[in-house]
Amino acid sequence: MSTTPQPTSIQGTEPSVIPAAPKGNWRSFLALIRQTNPPIPMLITALIMSIASTGVGLIIPLFTKNLVDGFSLDSLSFGQIALIAATFIIQTVASGLSIYLLNRIGQQVVAKLRDRLWRKLLDLPIPYYDKHRTGETISRLTNDTGVVKSLIAEHMTNFFTGIIAVIGSVVVLLYLDWQMTAVMLGVIPLAALFLVPLGRQMFHISKGLQEETASFTTLLTQVLSEIRLVKASNAESREYDSGKQAINSLFRFGLKEAKVQAMIAPLMFLVMMLLLVVIVGYGGMRVSSGALTAGELVAFILYLIQIVMPMGQITTFFTQFQKAIGATERIIDILDEKEEPQAGGVEVEQAQLPLAAHNLSFAYPSGEPILKQLSFRVEPGTVTAVVGPSGSGKTTLFSLFERFYTPTSGQITLGNRDIQDYSLHSWRSQFGYVSQESPLIAGTIRDNICYGMSREVTDEELRRAAEMAYADIFIRELPNGYLTEVGERGIKLSGGQRQRIAIARALLRNPRILMLDEATSSLDSKSEVVVQQALQNLMQGRTTLVIAHRLSTVVDADQILFVEKGVLTGAGTHEELLQTHKLYREFATQQLRLQEPGAFLGEDSLRDGAQADAGAAAGVSAP
Known part of the structure; x- marks a missing residue:
């Protein structure tokens, strides 16, 4: 499908294409x-x-x-x-x-x-x-x-x-x-x-x-x-x-x-x-x-x-x-700038299909390549964690999945179809995205949870989404409840509260594909435990892509992709990468805070460590 932007028609105006004429006269x-x-x-x-x-x-x-x-x-x-x-x-x-x-x-x-x-x-x-x-x-x-x-x-x-x-x-x-x-x-x-x-x-x-x-x-x-x-x-x-x-x-x-x-x-x-x-x-x-x-x-x-x-x-x-x-x-x-292709493309009828990258490369117009020849496959309903050093292109990869950018070469497919063939609105409606920043708009909590919804949301739907995101716990304590003003960019709420509202927003959208970009990295231990529980509710039954440095998410992932300087250097389960990928083992030791003196830790030990972290965060001593 051609990606040439279509003119946007606005009521009462001509298409937004300026006839050829010298500028500045x-x-x-x-x-x-x-x-x-x-x-x-x-x-x-x-x-x-x-x-x-x-x-x-x-x-x-x-x-x-x-x-x-x-x-x-x-x-x-x-x-x-x-x-x-x-x-x-x-x-x-x-x-x-x-x-x-x-x-x-x-x-x-x-x-x-x-x-x-x-x-x-x-x-x-x-x-x-x-x-x-x-x-x-x-x-x-x-x-x-x-x-x-x-x-x-x-x-x-x-x-x-x-x-x-x-x-x-x-x-x-x-x-x-x-x-x-x-x-x-x-x-x-x-x-x-x-x-x-x-x-x-x-x-x-x-x-x-x-x-x-x-x-x-x-x-x-x-x-x-x-x-x-x-x-x-x-x-x-x-x-x-x-x-x-x-x-x-x-x-x-x-x-x-x-x-x-x-x-x-x-x-x-x-x-x-x-x-x-x-x-x-x-x-x-x-x-x-x-x-x-x-x-x-x-x-x-x-x-x-x-x-x-x-x-x-x-x-x-x-x-x-x-x-x-x-x-x-x-x-x-x-x-005169080119628009995103708002018109054209087919509707996404079935999102529960394998999501795959084929020799995917990307570079900004005036910069070095960010991603180089990435190829991998994400099975529907599974969790794939993308890990690697900072600046390796993980967030850029997510942007390519959401079609914020077009690959320099290669393609991303859903099933057997290039994602560029889908209607942009239909494609993005399949995604739920929770980022580290958890951006909020000035308005009420209800406005933020319902943001982007094209239909009227009932109070029951709103409460159910907030409960699954563990946001109802603090919302009920606020004087105005769901009508509480959050301030510019949500400044009146804590980081953990903003994250839970972002998760409730994603739950309300009911996306088929979920992307989590270091969603708990900026939280304190107590907030992290609550947000992790909310994320587990959000991830159920969905194809999930995760950028994370947290132990529990990486250990439980069905597949881990290790990216270094834009190159995929390892793919497999946590156990497989610990055995075969030296840098991943070092990454796990340092960033996932494994208590490993240099020897390989088995999965049971890693899970015990995750439980100990969660217990400590909740104020409970590890057994």
């Missing part, structure tokens, strides 16, 4: 926005309202012109006053509707963009997260989309209304006096001569600023998520210095941005003042010569204001647009 930005399917009828309505509002606004200077040229109290009538009042009311209502609709469109576009990005991040494979820091990824979803939101929801409204106002004003001015209009338009190329290079400079500054913001977010995520380690290591000063460097870097980019903006604003003011001086001076000459009336000059100045005000908004839009292009480039980088 306006085409890629527009392509990204189009894929969010903005509501065209609403956009047209908003534009019509903008045109109506601006059109009405363009009439007001003409009223002013007539008032100035023929003003007298006798000339004012109730009809004229009512017409002016109606004009202002229509302009206000149309402008308000336009602003609301354009903001609504902007919010919808960005919400869909964030929805696509969030779905994409959940569908990306583990290797992506190996290469990218979590803080940077969070920054893409929050800060970069925030830049796009600011452009669409805030600045685009002013841009559309500003463009309409400028075009409408110029048209009316050409009608009033084309000569003065030509003089006014002659100043615009002078402004563009300065503003275009500044816009390009703003793009590069904004891109660097967003990169630094992502790095700062990464630092915050890393430090605050491990604040206990920071304090226990007296590393506050070190982390403060790291944070201060990031803050100073952001400050420097902020100053660069401020310098460019400080040049743009005065230049715009200079251009506008120059326009005003030219218009007033040249217009005054034409009024004195009789070529222009005083009312027309006043109207001209009012129209000039309607050009000047939007020009500042249009300039701000283009500055923000440069920022949005930089943000779009990084968003597209994520959307």
